[in-house]
Amino acid sequence: MAALGVWRLLQPGRRWFSETVPVAPSPPSSPLYPPVVASVTAKSKAAKSRRLQRFKQRVHAAATVEEKLRLYGKLQRPKYTVYPQTFALNADRWYRSFTKTVLVPGMPPRAAAAKPPVAAAGTTPEGGKAPEAGAEAPGAVEVPQAAKTPGPAAGAAPYLDMGELRSLACDALLQESFYQNKKRPFLYRDQDHTPGPFLTQLVSTLAAFLSGRNPLLAASSLDLNPEVNYYWHHGEEVVVHGHRKGRVDPVRFQIDDNPHLQIRVPKQLPEVVPLESDLGDVPVIDHKPSKLPLFKKQYENKVFIGSKVADPCCYGHTQFHLLPDKLKRERFMRERLEDQIEVVYRSNGIASLFAWTAAQAMYQGFWSEADVTRPFVSQAVVTDGKYFAFFCYQLNTLALTAETIKNNPRKNICWGTDSKPLYDVVEDGNVKGFNDEVLLHLVRFLLNRPKEL
Amino acid sequence: LFPGVRQAQWLTKTKLVEGLPPAVQGIVDNPAHGLQELEERAKHAVSHARLWDTAEVAPRREKYCPVLFENLIHICRLMSGKYPSLSKRMLARNCRIAATWERESILLQIRGLSGILMNSMTPIPPVASKEEILATKEHVLETFYPIAPTIDLQEVNVYKELNDTGQCFADGYPYSHPHTLFFLESANVRTDRFRPEQLRAKMLMFAFGNALAKAKALHGNDPKVLEQPVVVQSVGTDGQLFQFMVFQLNTTDLVSNDGVKNLVWIDSDQNLYEKAQCVPEVKKRVVTKPAGISGFQPDTFKKFLALYLHGTV
Numbered sequence: 001m002a003a004l005g006v007w008r009l010l011q012p013g014r015r016w017f018s019e020t021v022p023v024a025p026s027p028p029s030s031p032l033y034p035p036v037v038a039s040v041t042a043k044s045k046a047a048k049s050r051r052l053q054r055f056k057q058r059v060h061a062a063a064t065v066e067e068k069l070r071l072y073g074k075l076q077r078p079k080y081t082v083y084p085q086t087f088a089l090n091a092d093r094w095y096r097s098f099t100k101t102v103l104v105p106g107m108p109p110r111a112a113a114a115k116p117p118v119a120a121a122g123t124t125p126e127g128g129k130a131p132e133a134g135a136e137a138p139g140a141v142e143v144p145q146a147a148k149t150p151g152p153a154a155g156a157a158p159y160l161d162m163g164e165l166r167s168l169a170c171d172a173l174l175q176e177s178f179y180q181n182k183k184r185p186f187l188y189r190d191q192d193h194t195p196g197p198f199l200t201q202l203v204s205t206l207a208a209f210l211s212g213r214n215p216l217l218a219a220s221s222l223d224l225n226p227e228v229n230y231y232w233h234h235g236e237e238v239v240v241h242g243h244r245k246g247r248v249d250p251v252r253f254q255i256d257d258n259p260h261l262q263i264r265v266p267k268q269l270p271e272v273v274p275l276e277s278d279l280g281d282v283p284v285i286d287h288k289p290s291k292l293p294l295f296k297k298q299y300e301n302k303v304f305i306g307s308k309v310a311d312p313c314c315y316g317h318t319q320f321h322l323l324p325d326k327l328k329r330e331r332f333m334r335e336r337l338e339d340q341i342e343v344v345y346r347s348n349g350i351a352s353l354f355a356w357t358a359a360q361a362m363y364q365g366f367w368s369e370a371d372v373t374r375p376f377v378s379q380a381v382v383t384d385g386k387y388f389a390f391f392c393y394q395l396n397t398l399a400l401t402a403e404t405i406k407n408n409p410r411k412n413i414c415w416g417t418d419s420k421p422l423y424d425v426v427e428d429g430n431v432k433g434f435n436d437e438v439l440l441h442l443v444r445f446l447l448n449r450p451k452e453l
Numbered sequence: 454l455f456p457g458v459r460q461a462q463w464l465t466k467t468k469l470v471e472g473l474p475p476a477v478q479g480i481v482d483n484p485a486h487g488l489q490e491l492e493e494r495a496k497h498a499v500s501h502a503r504l505w506d507t508a509e510v511a512p513r514r515e516k517y518c519p520v521l522f523e524n525l526i527h528i529c530r531l532m533s534g535k536y537p538s539l540s541k542r543m544l545a546r547n548c549r550i551a552a553t554w555e556r557e558s559i560l561l562q563i564r565g566l567s568g569i570l571m572n573s574m575t576p577i578p579p580v581a582s583k584e585e586i587l588a589t590k591e592h593v594l595e596t597f598y599p600i601a602p603t604i605d606l607q608e609v610n611v612y613k614e615l616n617d618t619g620q621c622f623a624d625g626y627p628y629s630h631p632h633t634l635f636f637l638e639s640a641n642v643r644t645d646r647f648r649p650e651q652l653r654a655k656m657l658m659f660a661f662g663n664a665l666a667k668a669k670a671l672h673g674n675d676p677k678v679l680e681q682p683v684v685v686q687s688v689g690t691d692g693q694l695f696q697f698m699v700f701q702l703n704t705t706d707l708v709s710n711d712g713v714k715n716l717v718w719i720d721s722d723q724n725l726y727e728k729a730q731c732v733p734e735v736k737k738r739v740v741t742k743p744a745g746i747s748g749f750q751p752d753t754f755k756k757f758l759a760l761y762l763h764g765t766v
Contacts, residue, residue: 168540171543171627171628175543175545175626175628179626180545180548181549182547201543201544204527204544205530205540205543207530207531208527208530208531208533208534208540209533209534209540211531211533211534212533212534212535212537213534217531218534219494221497221498221501221527222523222524222527223506223520224520224523226506227507227508229508302508304508307501307506308504308505308508310500310504310505311497311500311501312497313497
């Protein structure tokens with residue numbers, strides 16, 4: 001019995017010899033217990049954050065971009081529909097706060113530096129442009145002297161024949177407004193009657209003419225009346241009424257845009273300024289978006305650039321927007337809101353370009369939790385047929401949701417000009433007061449391309 | 454009606470030649486124009502129009518037919534980087550055509566919206582040689598006795614005999630020569646669309662109308678044989694099948710049944726692709742038909758491009 005007693009005393013667990021070195025237990029090959037985390041289905045803040053984490057994991061782990069987009073926009077809830085072409089007062093400030101955009105007046109600096117030399121009357125023309133420049137000399141006498149640039153020192157880029165371009169533009173304008181006999185315009189559809197077809201003709205002929213110079217245009221795809229959609233979250237609010245009353249929800253926005261014309265290209269435009277630049281301030285508006293006025297609706301959350309993900313031309317180059325009859329200048333003058341005219345152009349430019357560039361970024365797999373690693377640049381021209389305004393947008397960040405925006409110093413940047421007329425009036429088969437600067441600006445936009453090309 | 458083109462031939466006093474004229478065929482076969490590289494782009498154009506253009510699963514014919522046409526025209530227009538004189542062309546949509554002529558004491562008139570018209574500053578040179586034109590004298594137009602040739606035509610009291618290129622364009626229009634007419638059959642319902650035979654007849658009638666109006670504008674209203682024949686081309690499609698046509702107006706003397714006739718070359722029923730599968734077809738969990746365009750025929754696109762380049766190359 002004593003042996004049994006000793007045996008029992010010596011059983012494992014009783015170490016009372018000081019020489020015994022406690023053996024460290026060997027690390028278990030797998031954890032004995034599962035990790036202690038919050039529940040998935042409970043009604044608690046921890047459970048909510050766990051559900052969010054699982055959702056983000058699912059989107060990060062999605063195999064294809066289409067799957068990612070499908071999961072991103074799966075949950076449908078009431079959201080604000082943002083209209084790029086709006087009559088709301090000071091809409092561009094509100095849109096800048098929704099999209100975290102800085103507005104810089106004028107054009108980006110690289111566009112001014114890379115001006116292609118223009119053949120002006122009197123300067124010695126170069127190369128193949130000689131016969132055309134010579135033939136156009138009588139017509140080119142009216143070329144404004146301001147277009148004369150320091151001659152061939154600007155590099156080997158051949159001269160752009162302004163006379164040729166001007167005649168193309170004038171021909172398009174005259175055909176649509178004067179030569180072709182059309183019926184009278186339908187009520188309140190003036191824009192479809194003349195400026196719409198004119199814009200289509202002008203852009204298609206100019207793009208074809210300049211494709212020899214810009215190989216990116218030669219591989220481009222032209223869309224007529226495409227659809228551009230984007231869905232995003234920005235900020236937080238408390239649900240006001242309904243069975244979800246009292247919960248904190250992100251504020252959801254959706255842009256559904258129909259530009260008149262769009263050029264998509266297979267290669268991305270180069271960045272204008274580095275990703276982390278800070279060129280100004282984003283306006284902060286303390287009111288709810290519904291004060292703009294902006295209204296909520298629940299429908300499909302679409303993200304679309306104009307064609308599906310499988311299209312090789314997945315980057316955007318230039319969009320052309322036509323302002324509808326509802327927003328024409330005379331209407332604003334009549335109601336004594338002259339300062340809102342520019343606001344219309346700016347809000348259209350900012351909203352449309354943000355939607356387009358953000359959708360392009362989503363097509364490449366970035367989203368608000370996986371922010372863009374390179375800036376996305378696109379251009380737009382907003383016009384009402386006579387007045388043209390030019391915009392260039394650089395998307396630096398997609399992280400606009402309430403949690404991701406906290407530590408995000410990046411801002412999106414939009415450069416924009418005021419609206420200028422292309423011509424004064426069309427009379428008797430002549431275009432009076434043609435403005436070459438606007439045409440040159442348009443040509444520069446179309447010639448924009450990555451540096452390697 | 455059943456012999457659509459034959460009836461149109463009698464009404465316009467035209468002789469039919471199968472296939473495209475040698476001038477256009479020459480452009481198709483000429484490798485210098487780089488038509489091979491454009492195959493890839495044409496395939497993308499078709500895929501874009503049929504598969505990728507919409508946020509829904511599959512676009513409808515009303516959407517994809519005009520989009521396909523625009524994409525093809527965009528590729529053709531981009532060739533003007535290589536041939537600068539191509540920029541002397543202008544597209545006009547929704548033009549109205551009106552032309553009147555007499556045919557064996559029956560006064561005929563054609564009026565209506567003639568689709569999309571492409572004009573150019575320079576006319577297309579005549580496609581047939583003088584001998585071929587004179588040889589048409591021997592050709593006898595087929596009649597459909599006992600069916601009157603004016604069957605299925607609407608009889609209307611005409612008070613003003615109009616003769617204009619649609620009266621579309623005012624005087625002094627720089628792009629005054631009609632080059633090509635495009636017809637897009639884009640109705641969603643099959644019964645609203647023209648069948649290929651009827652489409653060819655419609656193309657012939659409108660091409661004739663345009664050519665006749667141009668000839669009368671150039672040479673006056675008297676019926677006579679033209680020394681400079683007027684050539685107008687025509688392309689008709691429903692989004693998949695293409696019909697190509699080159700019409701040469703040799704004479705405006707249409708009252709009598711003999712003498713020099715007009716000529717038309719028709720290349721009909723050219724498929725651009727066999728099938729466009731938007732969603733892969735899966736039978737018993739095995740993908741039988743993958744998504745995409747199958748059976749792409751580059752030759753059809755080459756003919757389209759050749760008709761576009763004809764006259765400047």
